Each structure stands twice: as structure tokens, then as C-alpha cells.
Amino acid sequence: MPTIKEIVKQPERLAPGHRLCAGCGAPIAVRQILHATTDKVVVGCATGCLEVTTTTYPFTAWKVPFIHNAFENSAATVSGVEAAYRSLKKQGKLPADKKIKFLAMGGDGGTYDIGFQSLSGAMERGHNMVYVCYDNGAYMNTGIQRSSATPKGASTTTSPAGTVQQGKKEFPKNMTACMIAHDIPYVAQASIHNYMDAIKKFEKAFLVEGPAFVNILAPCPRGWRYPGEKTVEMARLAVESCFWALFEVENGKYRLTGESARLAKNPDKIRPVMDWMQEQGRFRHLKLPKNADLVVEIQEEVKRRWQWLLKLVEASNS
Amino acid sequence: MTRKSMTGNEAVAYAMLQVNPDVVAAYPITPQTSLMQKFADYVADGMVDTELVTTDSEHSAMSATVGASAAGARAMTATSSNGLAYMWEIVYIASSTRLPIVMPVVNRALSGPINIHCDHSDAMGARDSGWIQLFSENAQEAYENMIQAVRIAEHPDVLTPVMVCLDGFIISHGMETVEVFDTETVKKFIGTYTPQNPLLDVDNPTTYGPLDLFDYYYEHKRQQIEGMEKSRDVILDIGREFASICGKTYGHFEEYKTDDAESVILVLGSTAGTTKGVIDKMRAQGEKVGLIKLRTFRPFPHQELAGILGKFKAVAVLDRAASIGSLGGPLFTEVRCAMLGQDSVPIVNYIYGLGGRNIGMADIESVYQDLSEITASGQVKNLVTYLGVRE
Ligand SMILES: Cc1ncc(C[n+]2csc(CCOP(=O)(O)OP(=O)(O)O)c2C)c(N)n1
Numbered sequence: 001m002p003t004i005k006e007i008v009k010q011p012e013r014l015a016p017g018h019r020l021c022a023g024c025g026a027p028i029a030v031r032q033i034l035h036a037t038t039d040k041v042v043v044g045c046a047t048g049c050l051e052v053t054t055t056t057y058p059f060t061a062w063k064v065p066f067i068h069n070a071f072e073n074s075a076a077t078v079s080g081v082e083a084a085y086r087s088l089k090k091q092g093k094l095p096a097d098k099k100i101k102f103l104a105m106g107g108d109g110g111t112y113d114i115g116f117q118s119l120s121g122a123m124e125r126g127h128n129m130v131y132v133c134y135d136n137g138a139y140m141n142t143g144i145q146r147s148s149a150t151p152k153g154a155s156t157t158t159s160p161a162g163t164v165q166q167g168k169k170e171f172p173k174n175m176t177a178c179m180i181a182h183d184i185p186y187v188a189q190a191s192i193h194n195y196m197d198a199i200k201k202f203e204k205a206f207l208v209e210g211p212a213f214v215n216i217l218a219p220c221p222r223g224w225r226y227p228g229e230k231t232v233e234m235a236r237l238a239v240e241s242c243f244w245a246l247f248e249v250e251n252g253k254y255r256l257t258g259e260s261a262r263l264a265k266n267p268d269k270i271r272p273v274m275d276w277m278q279e280q281g282r283f284r285h286l287k288l289p290k291n292a293d294l295v296v297e298i299q300e301e302v303k304r305r306w307q308w309l310l311k312l313v314e315a316s317n318s
Numbered sequence: 319m320t321r322k323s324m325t326g327n328e329a330v331a332y333a334m335l336q337v338n339p340d341v342v343a344a345y346p347i348t349p350q351t352s353l354m355q356k357f358a359d360y361v362a363d364g365m366v367d368t369e370l371v372t373t374d375s376e377h378s379a380m381s382a383t384v385g386a387s388a389a390g391a392r393a394m395t396a397t398s399s400n401g402l403a404y405m406w407e408i409v410y411i412a413s414s415t416r417l418p419i420v421m422p423v424v425n426r427a428l429s430g431p432i433n434i435h436c437d438h439s440d441a442m443g444a445r446d447s448g449w450i451q452l453f454s455e456n457a458q459e460a461y462e463n464m465i466q467a468v469r470i471a472e473h474p475d476v477l478t479p480v481m482v483c484l485d486g487f488i489i490s491h492g493m494e495t496v497e498v499f500d501t502e503t504v505k506k507f508i509g510t511y512t513p514q515n516p517l518l519d520v521d522n523p524t525t526y527g528p529l530d531l532f533d534y535y536y537e538h539k540r541q542q543i544e545g546m547e548k549s550r551d552v553i554l555d556i557g558r559e560f561a562s563i564c565g566k567t568y569g570h571f572e573e574y575k576t577d578d579a580e581s582v583i584l585v586l587g588s589t590a591g592t593t594k595g596v597i598d599k600m601r602a603q604g605e606k607v608g609l610i611k612l613r614t615f616r617p618f619p620h621q622e623l624a625g626i627l628g629k630f631k632a633v634a635v636l637d638r639a640a641s642i643g644s645l646g647g648p649l650f651t652e653v654r655c656a657m658l659g660q661d662s663v664p665i666v667n668y669i670y671g672l673g674g675r676n677i678g679m680a681d682i683e684s685v686y687q688d689l690s691e692i693t694a695s696g697q698v699k700n701l702v703t704y705l706g707v708r709e
Contacts, residue, residue, distance in 0.1 A: 040520035044385065055528035065517040067388050068527035069381055070407055076378035080343060080385025080393070081517055083369040087340040087391060088518065091367045100520055118381065121374025 001200055007035045011063075018061035019053035023228025025218030025235065026050045026107075026134045028192040032216075033103060033132055034064070036202030041101045042085075044078035046110030047071035049141040049220075050134065072114035075122035075131055078104035082127045101206050102129040108149035109139040111215075112175045123182045123211045130205040130212045133175065136220035144223040148173040151243070152298055153291075154282045156223070161285040166294055171301050179213040180249050186212035188248035188257075192219070193235035197258040201248055217244045225281025237276035240269075242306040247313070254313040264310060273302045319564075324496045326457035326489035330396075330422045330482070331356035332496075333464035335366055336504040339420075340391035343371035343382035347401040348434045349486035350424040354396055380405035380412065387417035388526045390516025392468070394419065398486060399426035402440045406447070412479050413448030414542055415526060418471035418511075419479040421449075422464065425587070425638075426486040427673040435674020436486040438586060441615070442639040442648045448542055450480040450549055451616040453586040457494040460484040462564060463613075465499075468508045469556045475548040477514075483615075485588040487674065503563055550617050570619035572611045573626070575601060579608025580631040581689035584623075584653060586612050589636060589670070589677055596682040607686050612649070620656035627657055632689040633665045636705075640669055646702045664698050670705040681706055 002010070013034040020027050026049060034041060042065045045051045051068045054061040069077040082102045088094040104122070106115050111133035119131060138156050139145040146159040152171045155161040159168040180187045186208040190198040198216060205212035219234040221227065226234055238244040239259045246258040256264050263270050274295055277283035286295050324332065331353050334342070344354045361370045371386075373379040379395045386393035397405065402423060412419050428439040441451055450470060454460035460482060467480040484490055499507075515524040530538060550570075557568030574590075575597050576582060583593050590611035600607045608630075610623070627633055637647020644651060646667035654665060668685055671677045685705070692698055 042389075042517050042520065052529045055525055057528040057530045057534050060525035060528060062525050063523060065520055065523045066525045067385065067517055068529075069384055069411055073378060073381035073408065076373060076381035077385035079371060079373075079378075080341060080382030080387075081389040082385075083341045083343070083371045083382065084386040084389035084391035084393070085518060087367060087369040087386075088389075090369075091340070093340075094518060098520075100518065117374050118378045121378055124374075125371065 001203060002035070004196070007199070010035055013041070013063045014054070015061045015063055019056065020049065021222055021228065023221040023231045024049070025136060025192045025220060025231050029132065029134045029198070029216045029218050032192065032195060032198040033202045036199045037101055037206040039099050039101045039206070040064070041103050042067070042078070042081055044069070044074045044081065044104045046074035046106035046115055047141070048107035048110055050105065050107065052141060071110055073118045074104045074106045074110060074115060075119040078102050078129050079122040079125060079127045082129050102127070104129055104131045106133055107140065108133060108135040108137060109147045112148045112173050120182065123179065123184050123213065126210050128210055130202070130214065133215045134218040135215055136218050136223060138220070138223050140220050140223045149175065152301070153277070153286050153294055155285060156282065166285055166291055167282070174305070176215045183252070184211045184213065185209065186248070186250055188214045189245060190214055191217040191235045191239050191244055191246060193232045193239070194246065194258045197246055204248070204250070223282065226279055230279065234276070234279065237271065237279065241271045241273045241276045241302065243273050243276055243302050245306060245309055247309065252316055254309070254316045256313055273299050319497045319499055321495050321497050323493055324457055325352070325491050325493055326460050326484050327353035327424065327491065328356050329457040329461040329496045330464055330484065331360070332498055333461050334394060335360045336499070336501045337392070337465065337468055337508060338366045339368050339394045341369050341371065341383070341386035341393045342395065343373050343379045343386065343393070344395050345373050345376045345379045345397070345401060347376070347398045349426055349490045350396050350398040350401065350422070353422060353424065353490065376401035376405040377408060380408035383419055384408060384412050384415065384417060387412070387419050388415065388517050390513040390518045392511050394421060396422040396424070398424040399440045400429055402444060403428055406444065409444055409447045409449065411527070414538065416477040416542065416545065417479060418477055420464065420467045420471055421479065421481050422460070423481045423483045424486045424490045425483055433673040434486070436488050436638070437672045437674065438483070438638040439640070441481060441483050442641070444481070445616060445648060448478065448546065449616060450478055450546070451614065452480060452482050453613055453615060454482065454484045454489060455588060455590045455611060457489055457492070457496050460489060461496055461498065462560065462568070465504055465507060466556050466560055466568060470549060470553055472511055473552045476545050476552050478545045478549055483587065488588040499563060507560070507563055546617050550619070553614060568613065570612070570614045570622055572613065574609040574611065576608035576610065578606055580606040580693060581686050582608045582610060582630045583634050583636060583682065583685060584610040584612060584649070585636040586615060586649060587638065589638065592677060592679060593682050596679045596686070599679070600683065600686060605686065615649070618652050618656070620652070623653065623656045624660065627653070628660050628663055630663055631693040633663055634668055634685045634689055635665060636668045636670055636685070638671045640672065664692050666692065666698055666700065667702045668705045669702065675706050677706060
């Protein structure tokens with residue numbers, strides 16, 4: 001595990017000058033990922049904000065081999081790259097000592113929704129690859145449409161808050177749980193605000209033999225409607241309110257990390273989810289008195305999911 | 319050469335065994351399934367070096383094939399019908415990325431209604447996808463097309479993926495005597511593959527699949543079109559070179575007894591074989607009938623066809639796919655387009671065999687009879703006829 005001092009000396013593998021918005025969480029995640037290994041990495045990325053802003057022809061921000069294929073197939077595509085690597089190495093067409101890591105990425109739309117099947121298949125087939133979902137809670141690239149990662153109550157362009165509807169009606173899919181259910185060697189949830197926690201998880205993910213999945217919360221100022229300089233704070237509040245837990249599951253054993261580990265010990269430090277929501281324009285309507293019940297309902301569900309996670313931690317370690 | 323009893327799917331799988339691709343990704347669908355099952359046996363018995371990626375869908379199969387090919391592997395997949403439709407999005411991405419993938423397409427009717435039997439609607443649906451499309455008359459040709467396809471796709475002037483089409487069940491499951499080459503001959507013919515800018519050349523990183531807007535997309539499409547155009551000669555060159563190992567030359571099409579023919583049928587795939595049988599029978603009765611069996615639907619040999627069709631008295635184009643709302647089937651519109659300005663020859667269209675509807679010798683004979691009536695009367699009664707349908 002490198003220290004922050006060592007990390008800043010590593011060459012950047014995502015060049016500056018890409019066209020992501022100021023305050024975007026995604027490139028922070030990418031830097032954390034690429035700092036987590038000194039091996040060569042081949043990166044695949046689904047269609048979405050990250051891909052379109054880093055590869056506008058004839059420019060590329062990627063100093064590593066990179067492939068974008070389509071929206072729903074980042075995992076399948078990288079599984080082909082990884083299979084090629086195994087095949088060519090086995091045949092002596094690549095040097096035996098050539099160590100290459102494989103990374104597939106997608107936004108929450110490309111992961112929770114349209115790329116779900118492709119991801120599930122790639123994980124089940126056991127490819128030696130890391131899949132990272134940068135979760136910004138909506139289809140941002142196409143203009144903030146709801147995804148199955150969008151929190152309940154969030155106003156998006158396809159789940160707007162109106163007179164009879166108060167933003168998205170459903171709670172988000174528990175995607176990390178879906179990936180844990182694949183019984184792969186390593187699954188984790190991270191957040192861009194906790195740099196070292198995230199890097200440690202990516203490092204483990206790369207070291208694992210076989211598939212690994214990391215879901216990293218990557219706030220989006222445009223979609224969440226907060227000023228760009230508050231991205232790190234938005235990510236931290238999501239964790240401090242237990243909306244987004246930091247944890248990892250290594251060979252079936254759950255372990256809380258970072259702030260989440262501390263909050264499990266000091267539950268009175270857990271902040272109300274409204275502390276997080278009230279900073280974001282997408283939840284503005286939840287401050288209306290008529291939506292008080294909805295806020296209670298959201299808080300209950302956040303609590304229920306947190307308690308369930310604590311039970312899983314306990315059960316898997318006993 | 320060795321003679322073996324094989325189905326078309328087995329013959330194609332055998333070609334794959336001899337080519338020994340680095341990666342194959344596939345998903346089952348009738349009538350392709352038995353092809354990949356056979357290949358999976360070769361993998362299981364260690365007879366190939368291939369990594370076989372058995373994906374969750376055809377969409378993922380094509381996606382993984384694209385990934386593998388971009389990585390620098392010789393990569394293949396195979397499919398039929400709905401499987402091809404399901405991978406359609408990535409079929410275009412494969413060709414625009416200029417990846418020399420080879421894909422057997424075991425032709426089957428597209429749903430709906432769902433049907434598992436042969437027609438060409440699957441391949442025709444992908445006719446604008448930028449893939450080279452080679453059609454096969456029988457298992458022998460499917461086998462030989464597979465071997466040539468590797469060379470065509472990988473040719474530096476072409477770098478365009480190839481579909482090797484074979485009629486579902488009729489060829490894929492029909493048992494034939496196939497003459498196969500020894501593997502050394504095949505290996506020598508296809509040579510080793512040197513990919514350009516592969517992903518796995520990690521010391522020289524390349525970005526694949528960038529966002530390509532109005533300032534470059536058009537030029538890239540133009541280059542892609544040029545690759546397809548260049549393939550015309552490459553296909554002929556490789557076909558001629560192939561003659562040195564098999565004694566038979568492959569071109570864009572084959573002419574059968576056309577020298578003095580008056581009535582000619584133009585058709586794709588296994589129906590060419592049936593038509594040859596009809597021709598032999600009718601010629602014994604003194605009828606001047608002939609056949610043009612098209613091998614390359616993409617690139618379409620407009621010029622070459624225009625150069626020869628003019629000498630016949632009447633031509634029937636047989637389409638095993640409809641292009642609903644168009645004037646006749648896809649092959650017909652291409653042929654008519656090729657013959658633009660040459661109005662002297664009546665050219666008519668027959669849609670046939672949809673969803674595997676049988677086409678027998680009597681059906682083909684009736685087409686030749688229609689053609690001689692057209693020649694005699696100088697009049698075309700039906701430009702488009704639906705052969706063998708209950709109206
Ligand atoms: C098959 C297909 N459907 C839809 C789209 C349009 N599309 C492109 S990116 C995108 C949203 C991406 O959202 P997400 O995966 O959450 O990533 P983000 O843009 O938020 O980073 C959509 C809907 C597409 N490119 N392909």
C-alpha cells in the first residue's frame with residue numbers, strides 16, 4: 001500500500017485536460033484506481049460521461065491502453081481482452097513475465113441497468129478483472145435521467161418532482177449486494193472522499209485472482225445540484241449518514257471500513273440522511289412540509305439497510 | 319486432402335480447428351449451436367489453443383470478440399438469426415473499429431413469428447453493417463470460405479470483418495462428403511497474424527472506440543468504405559491463390575452453364591445446388607438454362623454482373639428474404655441497380671423459402687418456364703413473385 005506521499009510522485013495515467021465538469025467525482029475515482037497498482041493496466045469503459053469526455057477524437061486522456069465499445073458491454077468487452085491475454089500468453093505470443101491488469105468501468109446506468117447482464121456474465125465466468133462502477137446516481141451523460149441507482153425522492157429529468165409526484169418513487173437497487181451474490185473473491189463499496197480507503201480497496205481488487213467488483217460513490221454537481229467544490233463533502237455526508245456504507249467482502253467475509261467502521265461503534269454519530277439531502281437541489285422538494293412523511297420513509301429505509309449490513313458483518317465473521 | 323463425412327457445421331468447426339483462433343466467444347442458438355458444440359469438443363480435448371468464452375448473450379459474445387480482437391487476438395464468434403439481431407449494435411462497432419473478425423452465420427429466419435429454419439433475413443438485416451458477406455452453396459464451400467475469410471479480413475488493405483453464411487439446417491445439418499486440407503496447408507495459407515496497435519501492446523497505449531464527432535466520423539466512414547472497396551480485388555486474389563491448394567478458383571460468383579444460356583437464375587446459398595440439378599435435367603431436354611451463384615453479397619459485384627447479365631434473354635433473381643416495402647428482395651434491388659441503363663434484359667424477382675419453406679426442383683423449373691414465357695412474349699407479367707406461398 002503506497003502512502004499519499006508516494007502516490008503523488010507516481011505518474012498520472014489519466015492526463016489532465018479532459019472535458020469532465022469541474023467537481024466531477026469520476027476522474028477522482030479513476031486516479032484512485034490507477035494509483036492502486038503499479039502494473040500495466042488495460043482499461044475498458046462503458047459509454048457515459050467518463051468515456052465521452054476523455055476520448056474525444058483525435059485526443060485521448062488515457063495514457064494506458066483503453067477501449068470503449070458500447071454502453072452495456074464494458075465487462076463483456078474487457079472479458080474478451082482478458083481472454084486474449086490468457087490465450088496469447090499460454091501460446092508464448094506474449095512474454096510469460098508480462099503482467100497486465102484488466103479494468104472495466106461503467107457509470108451506474110452502464111452497471112446497474114443496461115450493463116447488468118454483461119457484468120453478471122463476466123463475473124460468473126471468473127475473468128481476472130476488476131469492474132468499477134462510478135455511481136453518480138443517474139444517467140448524467142444524457143442529461144440526468146433516473147437510473148436504478150437514483151435515490152428515492154431525487155428529482156431527475158425522467159423522475160421530476162411535480163405536483164403529484166415527488167421525484168423518484170423507488171429506493172435504489174442494492175447493486176453491491178447483487179455482486180456479492182455472485183460469490184466472487186472481492187466486492188467493495190468505496191467513496192471518492194476517502195482517498196486511502198478507496199485506494200486500498202482497489203489495490204486489493206487488483207491483487208485478487210479472479211473477478212472483483214468495486215462500487216464507488218462519485219457525486220455529480222450537475223445532477224445532484226450542488227456547487228462543484230462540494231463534491232468531496234457530498235460523498236462524505238453520504239457515508240456519514242449511512243446512505244452509502246464503506247465496506248468490503250473478501251471471500252464472503254464482510255468488513256466495515258473507514259467512517260462506516262467508526263459509525264458502527266458510535267451509532268449516535270450517524271447523521272440524519274436529511275443532512276446529506278438538504279445540500280442537494282435534486283432533493284429540494286423534500287423540504288416542503290407535505291413531504292415530511294417521505295423523508296421519514298427514506299430515513300427508515302437507510303436505517304434498515306445499514307442494520308442489515310451490520311447483521312451481515314456479524315454473521316459472516318462469527 | 320482427406321475426405322470426411324461432415325455436416326456443414328462440423329466442416330466450419332473443422333476449419334476453426336485448423337485456423338486455431340486465439341479467442342472464440344459464443345452463445346448457443348439453433349442452427350448454429352452444433353457448430354460451437356463441436357468446437358467446444360476441440361477445446362476440451364486440447365486440440366486448439368483457443369480461449370473459449372461462453373458468454374451470457376450474443377451481445378456479449380460479439381462484445382468479447384471485439385475486445386479480444388482489439389487486444390490483438392485472432393478472434394471469432396458464430397451465430398444465427400435472433401442472435402445476429404441481438405448483437406447488431408456491436409456488429410457495426412466491430413467493422414468500424416476495423417477488426418478482422420470472422421463469424422460464421424448459420425442463416426435462419428428472423429423472428430417473428432419465431433421460426434428456426436433457413437432464410438437469409440438475418441444476414442440481409444446486417445447487409446449495411448460494413449461486414450464482408452460470403453455465401454456458401456454447401457459444406458465444402460462453407461469450409462473453404464472460412465479459411466479464405468481469415469486472409470481476406472486480415473489483409474492490411476481490407477481490415478474488415480467477414481461473415482461466412484451457410485444455410486441453416488440445409489447446409490449446417492446436412493451430411494456431406496467434405497474434402498479437408500491437412501492442417502499444415504491451412505496454417506501455411508492463412509499465415510501468422512500481426513495485429514496493428516493491439517491493446518496488449520501496453521508500452522504503446524492506444525485508445526479504441528473514441529468519441530468521433532462531425533469533424534472526423536465521416537472521414538472514418540469513408541475509410542471504412544474504402545476498405546470494403548479494396549476487398550473486391552483482395553477476395554479475387556485470395557480466391558486465385560486458394561486454387562493452388564484446392565484446385566478450384568473462388569470469385570465473386572460462379573457461373574454454371576451460362577455460355578449459351580438464355581434463361582438465367584441468380585441465387586445465393588444452397589438453392590444454387592438445387593438449381594444446378596434442375597439445369598442438368600432441363601438441358602438434357604434441350605433448354606438453354608443457366609445459373610449465377612453469387613458468393614459475395616458484400617461487397618456486391620455490380621460491375622462484374624453488369625458485364626455479363628446483358629447477354630441473357632431473361633434473368634430471375636431469387637431472394638430468400640423480403641425487404642418489406644421495397645421493390646422485391648434485397649438481392650433483386652442490388653441486381654437491378656447493377657443493371658441500371660441496360661433495359662434490354664427483363665429481370666424479375668422471386669421471393670422464396672421464407673422460414674425454411676422448402677424449395678424443390680419443380681419450383682425452380684417453374685421459374686425457368688416463366689422466364690422462357692417472358693422471352694417468348696416480350697412481356698413481364700409479374701415483376702415480383704412469391705414462390706411456394708399459399709395466397
Ligand atoms: C444502447 C444505448 N442506449 C442508450 C444510449 C444513450 N446513453 C449514452 S450514455 C447514457 C447514460 C450513461 O449513464 P451512466 O452509465 O450512469 O454514466 P454517466 O453518464 O452518468 O457517467 C445513455 C442513456 C447508448 N449510448 N446506447
